[in-house]
Amino acid sequence: MDEIYDVLKSRDVSEEVIQRLEKDKIDSSVLLLMTDEQLKDYLPSYGDRLAFLGYCRRRENDPAGRKSKLFDR
Known part of the structure; x- marks a missing residue:
């Protein structure tokens, strides 16, 4: 979860x-x-919202990201 906050930072x-x-x-x-x-x-900021959404969508669709989320759970 820290990754998404790094994007915002x-x-x-x-x-x-x-x-x-x-x-x-x-x-x-x-x-x-x-x-x-x-x-x-x-x-x-509209640009920040778009960037954040884009990052989350890429992360959600990344097969490696989905596996790591399962391991995190």
Whole structure:
């Protein structure tokens, strides 16, 4: 899960926003269920939302990523 927060840090998203996402348990699987309006509450920048969604979708569709998620569980 730290990987998705590293993506946000690389886009200069504030630490407060990242901590709020962690506190509310927003991870890649939850994020894919959220609407743009819901995500806007966390990430006001449209570009950050697109980058975050793109990363989560790639991660979700990556067979190696799915295996590692199973091992994590």
